[in-house]
Amino acid sequence: MFNFKVHRKDTSTKARVGRIMVHGIEIETPVFMPVGTYAAVKAVSPRELEELDAEIILSNAYHLYLRPGDKTIRNLGGIHKFTGWKRGFLTDSGGFQIFSLSSLRKISHEGISFSSHIDGSKHLLTPEAIIQIERNIGADIIMPLDICTDVPTEYDHVKEATKITIQWAMRSKVAWEKDQNNSTLFGIIQGNIYRDLREYCTKKITKIEFPGYAIGGLSVGEDKKSMYETIDFTTDHLHEDKPRYLMGVGGAKDILEAVVRGIDMFDSVLPTRNARNGTVFIPGGRLLLRNSENREEERPIEDGCTCYTCKNFSRAYLRHLFKTREILGYRLATIHNLHYLIEFVKKLRASIKSGSVDKFREELEKGLV
Amino acid sequence: MFNFKVHRKDTSTKARVGRIMVHGIEIETPVFMPVGTYAAVKAVSPRELEELDAEIILSNAYHLYLRPGDKTIRNLGGIHKFTGWKRGFLTDSGGFQIFSLSSLRKISHEGISFSSHIDGSKHLLTPEAIIQIERNIGADIIMPLDICTDVPTEYDHVKEATKITIQWAMRSKVAWEKDQNNSTLFGIIQGNIYRDLREYCTKKITKIEFPGYAIGGLSVGEDKKSMYETIDFTTDHLHEDKPRYLMGVGGAKDILEAVVRGIDMFDSVLPTRNARNGTVFIPGGRLLLRNSENREEERPIEDGCTCYTCKNFSRAYLRHLFKTREILGYRLATIHNLHYLIEFVKKLRASIKSGSVDKFREELEKGLV
Numbered sequence: 253m254f255n256f257k258v259h260r261k262d263t264s265t266k267a268r269v270g271r272i273m274v275h276g277i278e279i280e281t282p283v284f285m286p287v288g289t290y291a292a293v294k295a296v297s298p299r300e301l302e303e304l305d306a307e308i309i310l311s312n313a314y315h316l317y318l319r320p321g322d323k324t325i326r327n328l329g330g331i332h333k334f335t336g337w338k339r340g341f342l343t344d345s346g347g348f349q350i351f352s353l354s355s356l357r358k359i360s361h362e363g364i365s366f367s368s369h370i371d372g373s374k375h376l377l378t379p380e381a382i383i384q385i386e387r388n389i390g391a392d393i394i395m396p397l398d399i400c401t402d403v404p405t406e407y408d409h410v411k412e413a414t415k416i417t418i419q420w421a422m423r424s425k426v427a428w429e430k431d432q433n434n435s436t437l438f439g440i441i442q443g444n445i446y447r448d449l450r451e452y453c454t455k456k457i458t459k460i461e462f463p464g465y466a467i468g469g470l471s472v473g474e475d476k477k478s479m480y481e482t483i484d485f486t487t488d489h490l491h492e493d494k495p496r497y498l499m500g501v502g503g504a505k506d507i508l509e510a511v512v513r514g515i516d517m518f519d520s521v522l523p524t525r526n527a528r529n530g531t532v533f534i535p536g537g538r539l540l541l542r543n544s545e546n547r548e549e550e551r552p553i554e555d556g557c558t559c560y561t562c563k564n565f566s567r568a569y570l571r572h573l574f575k576t577r578e579i580l581g582y583r584l585a586t587i588h589n590l591h592y593l594i595e596f597v598k599k600l601r602a603s604i605k606s607g608s609v610d611k612f613r614e615e616l617e618k619g620l621v
Numbered sequence: 622m623f624n625f626k627v628h629r630k631d632t633s634t635k636a637r638v639g640r641i642m643v644h645g646i647e648i649e650t651p652v653f654m655p656v657g658t659y660a661a662v663k664a665v666s667p668r669e670l671e672e673l674d675a676e677i678i679l680s681n682a683y684h685l686y687l688r689p690g691d692k693t694i695r696n697l698g699g700i701h702k703f704t705g706w707k708r709g710f711l712t713d714s715g716g717f718q719i720f721s722l723s724s725l726r727k728i729s730h731e732g733i734s735f736s737s738h739i740d741g742s743k744h745l746l747t748p749e750a751i752i753q754i755e756r757n758i759g760a761d762i763i764m765p766l767d768i769c770t771d772v773p774t775e776y777d778h779v780k781e782a783t784k785i786t787i788q789w790a791m792r793s794k795v796a797w798e799k800d801q802n803n804s805t806l807f808g809i810i811q812g813n814i815y816r817d818l819r820e821y822c823t824k825k826i827t828k829i830e831f832p833g834y835a836i837g838g839l840s841v842g843e844d845k846k847s848m849y850e851t852i853d854f855t856t857d858h859l860h861e862d863k864p865r866y867l868m869g870v871g872g873a874k875d876i877l878e879a880v881v882r883g884i885d886m887f888d889s890v891l892p893t894r895n896a897r898n899g900t901v902f903i904p905g906g907r908l909l910l911r912n913s914e915n916r917e918e919e920r921p922i923e924d925g926c927t928c929y930t931c932k933n934f935s936r937a938y939l940r941h942l943f944k945t946r947e948i949l950g951y952r953l954a955t956i957h958n959l960h961y962l963i964e965f966v967k968k969l970r971a972s973i974k975s976g977s978v979d980k981f982r983e984e985l986e987k988g989l990v
Binding site: 290291292294295296297298299319320324327328329334335336547548550560564565566568569571572573575576578579580581582583584 | 659660661663664665666667668688689693696697698703704705916917919929933934935937938940941942944945947948949950951952953
């Protein structure tokens with residue numbers, strides 16, 4: 253049901269191009285996964301996502317458990333049928349979101365108890381319960397419950413959290429093996445920015461054996477250097493023939509720096525959230541659509557861009573839509589940002605294939621891509 | 622530049638099928654015009670409007686004068702280029718909106734002075750200024766400044782307002798004739814529900830001579846009987862060979878009742894505003910998407926409906942999108958409602974052509990369309 257092949261390895265970096273086959277869905281890596289927390293990528297339709305060449309999108313088990321309920325999705329035939337999105341789905345467990353959003357949360361070895369951020373109702377989610385929830389939802393790739401710590405968090409606390417994460421990974425795998433259905437379970441590596449804990453966790457998680465591995469708990473407040481170093485030494489301890497997913501990372505530069513350190517998969521709310529704030533990606537940086545300099549600017553967001561937005565609308569019109577809070581503005585900016593990032597990853601793949609990653613990196617630094 | 626032909630008249634009612642040709646754009650009548658107050662039909666894209674077979678959309682000169690400014694639109698090549706919408710545009714003057722939204726508004730024979738509802742800035746809009754604003758915006762059909770009174774408003778007040786509306790219509794025509802550009806100016810008939818004032822206004826306005834006539838000031842609080850009667854005796858006084866536009870009316874039943882009384886054009890925020898509230902049109906009534914009975918409802922909004930929404934999404938998914946306030950929900954409901962109403966008008970046209978308006982009316986009353 254799940255297969256991953258590396259097709260091409262860069263000679264000067266750890267970058268690689270590969271292909272995931274999961275339940276008949278083919279995903280070229282490196283891949284960027286747009287986020288649709290509530291089973292909808294904010295502001296865009298499945299048809300638009302297909303046109304953008306999105307291959308797999310990410311939803312959140314915690315959120316879907318609360319609304320509309322994982323059993324509701326199961327009763328409606330699973331998340332693909334529910335949403336009309338026929339390509340890949342990955343569900344994160346939502347451990348991170350329980351910590352950010354819910355109140356009265358409490359971790360025990362058993363699981364996480366918390367009050368819903370929607371209606372205050374009380375819940376206990378165990379690793380086994382999360383597997384069952386994700387199975388009901390029916391995504392192609394699912395993530396186990398884990399504990400994500402902030403940076404900075406003191407060593408002893410991270411150590412304890414890492415140990416629990418490993419125990420939960422083991423329990424998740426046991427639960428998953430009982431009935432794999434159409435889901436493929438990845439392992440998650442935690443350990444904050446403590447090198448020995450990352451190494452310890454990587455060894456333990458890989459020993460449990462999963463079809464793919466995620467690096468969690470990065471891009472949560474640490475500096476870029478720590479993030480890149482952590483990615484670098486973690487991928488050194490990961491099997492070459494398994495896909496590696498860096499959770500919650502999504503800027504162009506961070507994606508490139510992670511890919512050259514051996515990462516294959518990414519997700520982030522960055523392109524969609526930025527878009528809804530009127531911030532759009534262009535080579536060399538960002539453009540604030542609300543700025544008055546765009547008042548009568550006839551150019552599109554990006555000259556030569558082939559997205560629906562840039563082919564049809566001026567910055568002036570987009571500024572107007574944002575100033576008047578028209579939904580169409582959020583839509584058009586989202587389309588451009590997703591297009592930008594998905595095309596960026598395509599170009600990055602091409603540069604790996606042609607052995608020109610270094611040149612691509614230079615172009616990015618010069619603001620040319 | 623502007624041409625209207627009645628192609629078929631119903632024998633048992635005053636319904637007719639016609640065609641407006643305006644600046645190379647062909648519009649079949651009866652026609653429903655979706656409203657895009659700020660030069661964007663809320664939640665949908667120009668591409669989607671084309672797919673929905675929308676032929677002409679309505680924007681508001683008052684709103685566009687304030688944001689982004691009519692001169693900005695002119696500098697950007699006019700509203701078609703600004704928005705990417707290549708089919709028809711009609712701009713209402715916004716007299717009605719100045720009254721609903723702005724503060725310190727004051728009418729004199731000269732025009733309307735008011736404070737902007739956005740930043741409180743002071744403005745005076747005269748009939749001549751509105752013509753200039755609409756010329757800058759560049760819509761195909763434009764409306765003169767008028768005074769719309771509520772129901773009930775006492776007779777003497779309506780009489781005075783009607784007289785000013787007539788004076789303004791005359792001044793608007795003079796201003797428009799100086800430089801017609803690509804715009805076609807319609808006349809507006811006011812007079813509230815007072816029969817003699819409507820008749821008086823109709824005579825005066827038709828004497829000024831316009832390429833088309835609008836009936837304004839209905840659907841503002843009066844009962845249906847008064848509305849239908851007012852339409853009926855007003856169209857009796859209008860030339861057969863000019864299009865008749867009933868402003869601000871947009872429910873299926875009201876459209877049918879107006880068409881059989883000789884109306885050709887309609888606009889309303891009803892389908893788009895209802896959609897954003899989660900209320901969608903179905904034969905026989907309305908469906909509230911948020912209702913719990915839709916929780917696990919696999920059926921689309923309307924069985925057999927060919928809109929993007931109904932072909933791809935269940936009521937359960939739409940309910941979920943509304944419960945989680947996903948923009949996609951507003952979009953999908955808007956697409957369905959516009960599709961419903963545009964298709965309704967198409968069917969109504971077909972029934973006039975085939976001489977079966979009465980049968981169509983019966984079907985509507987039985988909840989079959």
